[in-house]
Amino acid sequence: MVRAQLxxxxxxxxxxxxxxxxxxxxxxxxxxxxxxxxxxxCCGQFAxxxxxxxxxxxxxxxxxxxxxxxxxxxxSADPPTVIALSxxxxxxxxxxxxxxxxxxxxxxxxxxxxxARWRRRAEALADRVVELSEWxxxxxxxxxxxxxxxxESGGPASSGGPGYAGASGSSTPLKVxxxxxxxxxxxxxxxxxxxxxxxxxxVEPVELDDAxxxxxxxxxxxxxxxxxxxxxxxxKLANLxxxxxxxxxxxxxxxxxxxxxxxxxxxxxGDAFPMLHLAEAVDxxxxxxxxxxxIERTARSQEADPDAR
Amino acid sequence: MPGELxxxxxxxxxxxxxxxxxxxxxxxxxxxxxxxAVKKEAVFATYxxxxxxxxxxxxxxRGSLARVDALLDELTRRVEARGGHVVRAAGxxxxxxYVLDVARRRGVQRVVKSKSMATEEIALNExxxxxxxxxxxxxxxxxxxxxxxxxxxxxxxxxSHKTRQQVRALFDEEAAACAVDPPVxxxxxxLTAFAxxxxxxxxxxxxxxISGGNFLVAETGTLVLITNEGNGRMTTSLPRVHxxxxxxxxxxxxxxxxxxxxxxxxxxxxGQRLSTYTTFITGPRREGELDGPEEFHLVxxxxxxxxxxxxxxxxxxxxIRCGACLNVCPVFRTIGxxxxxxxxxxxxxxxxxxxxxxxERAPELPKSACALCYACADACPMEIDLxxxxxxxxxxxxxxxxxxxxxxxxxxxxxxxxANPAGFRFTGRIARLGQRVYVRDGRLKGAPGLVGGWTATRxxxxxxxxxxxxxxxxxxxxxxxx
Numbered sequence: 001m002v003r004a005q006l007x008x009x010x011x012x013x014x015x016x017x018x019x020x021x022x023x024x025x026x027x028x029x030x031x032x033x034x035x036x037x038x039x040x041x042c043c044g045q046f047a048x049x050x051x052x053x054x055x056x057x058x059x060x061x062x063x064x065x066x067x068x069x070x071x072x073x074x075x076s077a078d079p080p081t082v083i084a085l086s087x088x089x090x091x092x093x094x095x096x097x098x099x100x101x102x103x104x105x106x107x108x109x110x111x112x113x114x115x116a117r118w119r120r121r122a123e124a125l126a127d128r129v130v131e132l133s134e135w136x137x138x139x140x141x142x143x144x145x146x147x148x149x150x151x152e153s154g155g156p157a158s159s160g161g162p163g164y165a166g167a168s169g170s171s172t173p174l175k176v177x178x179x180x181x182x183x184x185x186x187x188x189x190x191x192x193x194x195x196x197x198x199x200x201x202x203v204e205p206v207e208l209d210d211a212x213x214x215x216x217x218x219x220x221x222x223x224x225x226x227x228x229x230x231x232x233x234x235x236k237l238a239n240l241x242x243x244x245x246x247x248x249x250x251x252x253x254x255x256x257x258x259x260x261x262x263x264x265x266x267x268x269x270g271d272a273f274p275m276l277h278l279a280e281a282v283d284x285x286x287x288x289x290x291x292x293x294x295i296e297r298t299a300r301s302q303e304a305d306p307d308a309r
Numbered sequence: 310m311p312g313e314l315x316x317x318x319x320x321x322x323x324x325x326x327x328x329x330x331x332x333x334x335x336x337x338x339x340x341x342x343x344x345x346a347v348k349k350e351a352v353f354a355t356y357x358x359x360x361x362x363x364x365x366x367x368x369x370x371r372g373s374l375a376r377v378d379a380l381l382d383e384l385t386r387r388v389e390a391r392g393g394h395v396v397r398a399a400g401x402x403x404x405x406x407y408v409l410d411v412a413r414r415r416g417v418q419r420v421v422k423s424k425s426m427a428t429e430e431i432a433l434n435e436x437x438x439x440x441x442x443x444x445x446x447x448x449x450x451x452x453x454x455x456x457x458x459x460x461x462x463x464x465x466x467x468x469s470h471k472t473r474q475q476v477r478a479l480f481d482e483e484a485a486a487c488a489v490d491p492p493v494x495x496x497x498x499x500l501t502a503f504a505x506x507x508x509x510x511x512x513x514x515x516x517x518x519i520s521g522g523n524f525l526v527a528e529t530g531t532l533v534l535i536t537n538e539g540n541g542r543m544t545t546s547l548p549r550v551h552x553x554x555x556x557x558x559x560x561x562x563x564x565x566x567x568x569x570x571x572x573x574x575x576x577x578x579x580g581q582r583l584s585t586y587t588t589f590i591t592g593p594r595r596e597g598e599l600d601g602p603e604e605f606h607l608v609x610x611x612x613x614x615x616x617x618x619x620x621x622x623x624x625x626x627x628x629i630r631c632g633a634c635l636n637v638c639p640v641f642r643t644i645g646x647x648x649x650x651x652x653x654x655x656x657x658x659x660x661x662x663x664x665x666x667x668x669e670r671a672p673e674l675p676k677s678a679c680a681l682c683y684a685c686a687d688a689c690p691m692e693i694d695l696x697x698x699x700x701x702x703x704x705x706x707x708x709x710x711x712x713x714x715x716x717x718x719x720x721x722x723x724x725x726x727x728a729n730p731a732g733f734r735f736t737g738r739i740a741r742l743g744q745r746v747y748v749r750d751g752r753l754k755g756a757p758g759l760v761g762g763w764t765a766t767r768x769x770x771x772x773x774x775x776x777x778x779x780x781x782x783x784x785x786x787x788x789x790x791x
Contacts, residue, residue, distance in 0.1 A: 008726070008777045013771055014737055017777035036781045045413035047720055049681050051703030051712075055724025062728045182682035210343070214639040218680030221763035225330055225677050230766035231643045232680070235339075236648035264767035267752065302773050 001033045003080040005067055009128070010042035011115045011256045012277070017304035019256065019277035023085055023132060026282050030139060035080065039066030044193050045092035048100065050220035057104030060097050064121050067128070085279060086255050087184025090131040093188050098122040121237050131184060133254045133278050137193040174290060176281065177240060177248040178205040179262070181255035194254050194278055201285035208239040217261035231309045233265040240273070250274040250295045252281045274299030312613025312748075313400045314666030317650030320719070321673040330647035334470045338645040346636040348580025359576055359724040366573050367692050369566035370627040373527075377618060380527040380560045381609060387530025391592030393605040398554075400612050401431035407608060408433065408519070408552055409440050415550050415604070417516040421508075423536065423544040424448035425521025426630055427554045427610050429461060429652040430665070433519070445511040447540040449504055456483055462646030462654065465578045465632035470645045476500055477683070483507070491509040498722070500577035503728050504751065508540070518544035518602065524570060525627070532607065534588040535574055537581075542588055551602040557609050558626035568707055570629070577690040578631035613665040622664055622698055627691040632687035634695060640678050649678060656685035660698040668702065672711055675702035719759050734778060741772045 004027060008020040027034050043107045044059035069079045084090040104117035132139075178198055184190050198205040216232025217221060240251060240262070253259050256277055261276045276284075276297050284290040284298060317324070328334070352357050373380060385395040411417070420442055422428065428532045434444045434455075446455040449470035454461055456479045466750060468476070477495040480503050484491035492503035524533040532553050534541045540778060545551045561567050575581040590788030594601030617623055635641045635655030646654035651662040659674040685695040706712060726732035747755040754768040755761065763769060775783075 010733070013777040014740075014772050017775060017780055020777035021780060036777075037729045038778065041727045041730065043728075047545075047724060049700065049703070050701070050706075051676070052720040052724065053704050053707075055720050055728075058724045062730070066730070090681035106552065181683070182680075186683040186687055193532060199613050212637075212676065212684065214680045214682035214684070215643070216639070218682070220676065220759075221680045226762045226765035226767070228325065228640060228643055229680070231329060231335075231638050233637075233645070233767070234501075246791035258485050260769060264763070264769050267768040268766065292613075302770050304773065304775045304777060 001031060002136075003033045003035060004081045005035045005037055005128075006081050007040055007043075007063075007067070007082050007084040007089070008036070009084065009086045009256070011129070011260070012085050015255055015260065016277060016302045018302055019085060019279045021085070021304050022283035023275070026136075026241070026279055027083065028288055037066045041066075042092035043089040043092045043097070045089060045096075046219050048092065048096060051298055052108075053100060054292040057100050060093075060101055060122065061118070063093070064097075064101070064118075064125050068121065072280070079124075079128055081135065082125065083135050084129055084131050085277070086257070087131045087133075087181050087188055087190060088255050088257060090129050091187035092182035093122075093129050094126045100178060108198050110112060117241060124191060131188060131190060131193075131254060133197045134188070134190050134284065136197045150235075160259070173202055174244070174292070175203045175204045175206050175243075175248045177243045177251045179215065179236075179251055179253040179258055180207075180211065181258050183213065184254060194252070197278065197282065198252060198257075201282050201290065203281075203285070203290060206243055208235055208236065208243055210235070210239055212238050215258045215261050217257045219257075222261065230265055233261055236262060237266060244273065250272040250281075250299065252276050252278055310669055311616060312430075312611070314430060314612075314651060314662065314670055317671065319650070319675065320652075321650065324648045324650050325644065328644040331645075333444040333475075333646075334474055334645050335643065337472055338470050341463075341466060342636040342638075342642050345466070345579060345632070349577055349633060349636070349688075350580075352576055352580040352582060356576075359582075362569050363573060363576070366566075366569040366690070367510040367627070369561060369569050370629075371624070373561045373566065374558065374618070374623060374626050376562075377557060377560060377615075380562055381557060381610055381620060384530050384560060386527055387527070388592065388605075391530055392595070393592045393607055395607045395609065397637065398611065399611045401433075401436070401478060404428075404431050404433060404554055404608055404695075405436035405684075406588055407606075408437065408554075409442075409667055411550060411552065411604070411606060412437075412440075412442060412517060415516065417550065419511070419515045420444045420517045420519055421447050421511050421515040421544050422451070423518070423520045423534070423541040424451050424467070425519070425554060426461075426464060426652060427521045428519060430612060431554070431610065432553065434681050438537065445508070445515070447508050447511065447544055448536070449501060449538060449540075451478060452508065456480070463632055463635055464630050464653065464655070464657070465574075465635075470647065473497065473500065473661075480504070499765060507582050508557065512543045512547050515548040516546075517550040517552065518546075518548040520545050520551065520553050522553050522559055523574060524562045525555055525568055526562075526564055526567050527560055530591055531592040533567065533571070534590065535571070535584040535586070535743070535784045536588070537579070537585045539586050542586060545590055545599050546602065549602055551590075551607070552605045552606040552608060553590070554608045554610055556612070556614055558614050558628070570734075573690050574629050574631045576631075576683065577629075577633040577688070611773050617664060621701060622660070623692070624659055624693045625657075625664060625698065627693055629659070629691060631690060632658075633688040634692060637684040637688045639682060639684065640680060644678075656695045656699075657693075660695055660702065663702055664698075668709070668711070673708060675699050675706065716759060717745075734776075737772065737776050737778075741774075744771050 012019045042059050044056035098119045102115045105118045113180035155198035195205045215236045216229040222229040259275045388395050437444050446452050452470040462470040473495045481491045492499050522532045523535045575584040593605035637653050641655040653661045659678050662671045674789050679699050683696050726736045748771045756764045
């Protein structure tokens with residue numbers, strides 16, 4: 001069995017644990033032994049982007065510790081992949097954390113050797129981190145477990161087991177709007193992965209006009225500048241309205257930050273439209289339930305355990 | 310020496326408010342930036358040589374910056390050998406003094422200018438007008454905003470925030486003031502015909518032409534001017550005196566370097582392969598030549614640039630003022646250029662304004678005018694790492710204690726709690742209890758402190774009843790228990 005560690009991110013943990021649960025189920029269906037290191041909290045990006053590098057580094061060190069293989073684990077085995085439920089947080093770890101931890105250690109008066117050690121530990125984590133849709137996309141090759149074989153064999157009936165099971169039996173695939181976050185797009189360069197994952201989930205992903213424009217979330221920017229941030233969201237929502245006119249059933253993103261920004265703005269305007277984390281969309285597809293009714297139901301509940309409501 | 314920029318005028322909240330309340334301006338900006346960005350993509354996609362040339366240009370630019378002082382010395386010798394005058398100016402006052410000295414000596418009363426960000430930076434028009442000179446901007450966009458009494462809203466297309474109807478109104482007013490016929494309509498050719506007629510008279514009457522410069526070639530002492538309107542040529546050849554005010558960062562070593570750089574402003578700025586007019590100026594009119602100014606002066610402007618050499622920000626000096634970063638910036642598209650309170654708007658302005666004018670001049674720009682989407686980093690043809698610089702400026706503001714104490718406290722506590730697992734889970738539980746005050750209809754509609762910025766314009770779901778951490782623990786317990 002393949003082992004993988006799940007990094008749910010602080011936002012999924014607190015605001016949408018259901019996306020984390022969906023990811024666990026999606027991964028387990030694909031034969032992954034999922035581990036959840038309990039020491040994880042936040043990648044520190046919010047503080048980092050706000051200029052608070054000391055606080056970001058403290059969170060970053062904790063994240064590095066949380067995912068480091070314990071000595072008890074078989075030392076010869078390769079450390080497991082870390083699957084992240086956010087392109088933005090994955091980018092923070094991969095692009096910023098090694099520099100940040102080294103620089104911060106030096107600023108706190110640690111020796112250059114200690115600082116270099118923090119850099120190496122952060123680099124080791126960075127090497128293992130993969131954003132969820134990129135990981136799923138890499139599983140595309142038909143394997144012994146039948147993962148990812150649906151697209152060609154066509155139709156949900158062909159697959160009862162793990163893998164992309166498809167949405168429904170209808171011949172015209174369901175249209176979903178796909179939004180790729182800026183860091184996923186530009187820092188990870190993962191523009192195709194979410195689209196191909198959605199396609200293999202049996203739906204037709206539609207990118208919005210001006211897809212490459214930011215939704216306005218922007219971490220601390222979105223809190224300091226609520227009006228500019230909302231105006232940016234409105235521009236994105238105007239393009240979503242066009243897509244809604246063309247029949248998309250929901251908005252899917254691999255970044256919860258963007259979904260909260262767009263969903264929260266829409267909700268403030270008294271409008272409702274289902275928004276799903278990519279893990280949730282794939283989970284529904286796996287269960288042959290990527291239908292308008294189930295999308296609606298899933299989008300409405302944030303709870304890890306839907307029965308908790 | 311640090312530089313000096315003109316003050317922002319209104320406060321940031323006031324500028325922001327005005328921008329957001331101006332739908333016509335915002336629509337015009339969104340349209341023009343989008344169109345320029347699309348044209349840029351298209352030219353790179355259809356011009357196979359462009360990308361390799363751009364890469365060589367980056368190397369050329371960085372190479373020149375690495376030996377600015379030696380190149381400026383070489384440039385000075387070459388220009389002087391050709392009969393030009395070269396002067397180094399530390400800041401706005403130095404330039405103003407020098408230009409006014411020349412004007413007084415040569416009996417200058419009327420000045421025409423071609424588009425120049427360097428002279429905007431030092432508010433040269435204001436300095437000259439205060440001394441009684443008549444100054445006319447001759448780039449169409451600059452002419453428009455001069456009539457409007459504004460600052461350029463975009464580095465490359467200064468009046469792109471104005472609609473044709475607004476331009477016509479300005480021209481009508483000008484026509485009345487000058488007692489000439491107004492434009493016959495608000496179609497672009499009708500508006501440009503009016504401007505051309507007006508400006509032609511200004512060119513012919515001018516005693517002095519002031520230009521900027523896109524590049525300076527050290528090996529021959531040549532000033533390079535790129536324009537799309539031809540006004541640059543008239544400005545630099547018709548009046549008796551030509552003064553070019555150019556930032557020291559515009560230096561390039563050789564014509565070979567220039568060959569790679571020359572097309573870059575057009576490629577990334579307007580999506581053209583080359584701008585319409587490329588002008589090379591090497592000294593004043595010589596014996597036997599028919600046109601050109603009697604005197605040529607080159608003012609090399611520092612204004613905080615030299616200080617950036619050898620710092621982490623040095624690559625900002627490689628900027629060719631093409632405006633590509635503005636055209637892709639979602640914040641610029643939303644608020645337009647005037648809101649930045651500086652002639653350098655958009656991502657480049659967010660970085661350049663505090664670097665040239667001091668962080669205190671524009672503390673709001675790094676944190677409030679950037680969503681860190683990295684679009685500018687991808688767009689910049691000179692590969693300037695704008696997001697990294699913005700992150701560095703934000704860090705500097707925090708280190709200098711330039712934010713409200715309550716924000717600092719929030720981050721300190723946040724960092725302390727979230728840097729350990731128990732603290733993280735504890736804050737989650739506390740927040741779940743605390744949010745009850747703010748939850749209405751199952752949504753978070755308010756929040757204290759920093760987070761209140763979120764709920765000012767957006768709802769949020771309340772924190773989930775069970776976090777993922779808790780779900781996982783429960784699941785594991787039930788599995789091991791069964």
